[in-house]
Amino acid sequence: MSESLLLSRRDLAFQLYDWLDAQSLVRAPRYAEHSRETFDAVIDACERMATDLFAPHYQAADRDEPRFDGTQVHVHPAIAPALRAFAQSGLAAASQDTGRGGMQLPTLIEKAAMTYFYAANVSTIAYALLTMANARLLLAHGTPAQIEAFAQPQLDGRWFGTMCLSEPQAGSSLSDIATRAEFDADTALGAQYRLHGRKMWISGGDHDLAGNIVHLVLAKIPDADGRLVPGTKGISLFAVPKFLPDADGAPGMRNDVVVAGINHKMGYRGTVNCLLNFGEGVHRPHGRAGAIGYLVGAPGVGLACMFHMMNEARIGVGLGAVALGYTGYLHALDYARHRPQGRPVGAAGKDAAQPQVPLIDHADVRRMLLAQKAYVEGGLGLNLYCAKLVDEARVADDADTRRTATQLLDILTPIAKSWPSQWCLAANDLAIQVHGGYGYTRDYKVEQFWRDNRLNAIHEGTHGIQALDLLGRKVTMEGGAAFAALSSRIDAAVSRARSHAALADHAGALGARLARLQDLTRRLWAAGDTARTLADASVYLEAFGHVVVAWIWLEQATVAQGRRGELFDGKRAAADFFFTRELPRVDAMFDLLSAFESSPLRMRDAWF
């Protein structure tokens, strides 16, 4: 695979430096040791490693799925060396403090660099991403002893980590989890509990990659009567290692957590996905059944701890969807440039006596490529924008800026997660179509991009969950402050763009849609009936997403104004495409929402 088929480095540089002004981040003391040169060096290293060690086994790890021998999961043999190289590079701790062996890299640059791995092999990098998220959660909520025992080996790349939220009977509805955690003893690693329950959909739940796996598990501590309280209030967070650390911190006694089965998925196959049983007594640490877990954070705030990391996890999903869309676009572009087929329709029709032309000479193929470009570069822009907000929320000088960044991040996260899951999947669909019959075969990667990408609308909160989060919570939170902050950013972009003749129409179109979105939001909430307000939250999410991505495109088109060259021509063309062909879709959605049509609410039993 040529490296240029992962991402466009030229576009990435445009988005990071020309648009998002990433180099300005080094003014913050935390990033003072950095420069555009160090940023680029990290991105270079990731691009190289993704190309050399991750992309080559993308299809092989799909074909030869993880295998469970009844005791242990075995994954494709090319995964371990790739992850070992990743760990040795120090990238697992890229955004962590230098004191922890990290690079103190801005999140913006870390996410940009990681996008290469998503594009090269989303299943293999998933093991590392889960581990990094696990470690970050421990850094935020764990005790110093817990960080030393469980986070540090993960940051060093020696151990791996998982997140254990769902259960077979509780997916989107976490308040219904039934895993029970009973107090056992106080230890140097914190309050020790015994856990009993089953956890479903555990990515990286078991494998042969490393010495230990740290599970971060949501479980309920029973009340004084031994009952599990309904709702989310009783949920606490526990660190449950596969092997309990011995006196030296090395993996020791086997904990009572075992694989009950693995899920066979349509895509994302390289990442093992397990059903784990906790506390079934298969292993009996210290002589009795029950998985030993150490309470992380206070009792009863487990969901809050977990959701503290949710913005970043969801941006990660969005970026993964973008990366699959992006590499699919570049594969389709490459194919379209080299595959001869048919003759274009000229002003007077076709001439069969002419030689065949490359696919890209057909208008319909260029339409499909331009759509992909508009989706993937727009989606990348949105997620990089969010990554920069993570940095601003962390390092900005004044509290107002930090608060605004947090609000913007809160309201944009459901979009950053769901929009690429929908539209960069659509890009993958178009990439298959550009390839014709060949795209439907496993000789080409585009079919796998599409299969892999389909997960992104499901995990880390389904599309419907994101929609309820956006309309049910984010647009009204703090008296609508987040929505107001976002509106003000969009208004500013509209004002800047208006001064360019070539962008004035687009600016006007976006301004009008934003005004309508604001009005619509007020009217939806004025209905006084939450069920009616939220009935079409998914439609609202989709319309809101298109408005947001139109704003991202207007920002990028404004930066490209007056500049010459293919990169800038391409930005203008894709922005034009988005404004003429995508943004107008929202009007029908606004009309629908305004009408409170709500036929799904009325539909009862008349299904067939």
Place this chain on the structure above:
Amino acid sequence: MSESLLLSRRDLAFQLYDWLDAQSLVRAPRYAEHSRETFDAVIDACERMATDLFAPHYQAADRDEPRFDGTQVHVHPAIAPALRAFAQSGLAAASQDTGRGGMQLPTLIEKAAMTYFYAANVSTIAYALLTMANARLLLAHGTPAQIEAFAQPQLDGRWFGTMCLSEPQAGSSLSDIATRAEFDADTALGAQYRLHGRKMWISGGDHDLAGNIVHLVLAKIPDADGRLVPGTKGISLFAVPKFLPDADGAPGMRNDVVVAGINHKMGYRGTVNCLLNFGEGVHRPHGRAGAIGYLVGAPGVGLACMFHMMNEARIGVGLGAVALGYTGYLHALDYARHRPQGRPVGAAGKDAAQPQVPLIDHADVRRMLLAQKAYVEGGLGLNLYCAKLVDEARVADDADTRRTATQLLDILTPIAKSWPSQWCLAANDLAIQVHGGYGYTRDYKVEQFWRDNRLNAIHEGTHGIQALDLLGRKVTMEGGAAFAALSSRIDAAVSRARSHAALADHAGALGARLARLQDLTRRLWAAGDTARTLADASVYLEAFGHVVVAWIWLEQATVAQGRRGELFDGKRAAADFFFTRELPRVDAMFDLLSAFESSPLRMRDAWF
């Protein structure tokens, strides 16, 4: 699998009898022996056979793909018994003359009955469908001797057949095929040629299911100077059996056609797909290299012969897409009714103390189900309507009716093929989403429905090819007669619906869109530049398709007017859904087309 998860028999009966008045077909002498009872008996038999013999190995044949041992292709062992039972039932000749062992069944009923097989196992029934199409083509264009030698064994279910059009370098562009056919001898089976070339994407190209395989092959007869003429004019059609018939008509000498490789697809895996080499000298019939083929029809009209069958083949693709969408809908509905998850949003929000409710109690899940219902029942209606047109074109008393039916069939075929390929695929996407994480696993069938369905926008003419066919040819053919005939049907439906208060708005909405579509079509062709006219043919196809399916829904809603019961309530709800949520999408497309925006035409090299 419960039989009710394939198709709704209640809906099928509504569409066939309440709406399309299938029973009236028996007034034609050809169908005089039939009645609703015989129709239902055939459908019953297909439903039973599909349920008992086809559905059970749907996933197994996907998992254990066809295998090529270097000489011969082996397919999943459950395929042969299913196809044997199908052949023994006489269904392969269902629409053929009773004199040929057929049932003289109307195409409408044949297609309706076959839909059960598509829904149960689209890959297995494909072998039979290709064979039936092959036999029909021979019946239409072959000599009596060719029909006896090659068609009859297929109608009897003893042999199988393929269609060999594409080549590795010529997919959508058939004028570029390079397979050469040189005259060899005159024989009782017609002019005998020797063929040399490679054919790609040959479904059922080889297998271990039967005694012989008849390939219908497009090849070029060289001109007097031995050259292959560019374009489609030199293309002729040949019957090329794997084994040449011996004196008794039984499979005899091995012909010079061999499997060069098989394609490994994303879906539709049970149907083997081959690259075939003709005339490479691996076998040397009568002592020399060259695959022996018998000319079918006149020289140079091969493409016309092949395209004679294309309307039916494309309706077959459309029905396949519908069936996958339909069974996906019923699976999602079943899952949503039985899977408890979360609590609905009530007027005052959620209450975690309440027990979990089935998924279907969530408005967003009902929205996804209603969308599926609107897509699959609408798509089924469109394709059944087309199947009835095939009957009308054949048996109507007067020439005018027959001509109108042919025109309607011509203009509706690209829609009947492409619309379900897009929207019933979207239905499968929603069926996965309703299942959540479980839908992404191979424990449930919905992921396979989605993978299988993705082929339908590619084979038998891609989406882009259908679009050019519709806008570039069908709407203007015979001075716009086909479009006028369709408009007149839609206008009539609008008039009928206007008299029902509950449908007046829908009727008005459809009438307005039809008027705009007519005006737009005129303006597109008034541009005087074919390239500009056709630049957004795909957008035109999509908008046209939604107008057509809105008409289908208006027809069905009109039939349901004033009738009580779940079936009719469901028809009304789905029609309302389509009119309020789907039809309005076309306005943005009309706006785009009216503006001749054509950014894809202008886009050249600025891809990244």
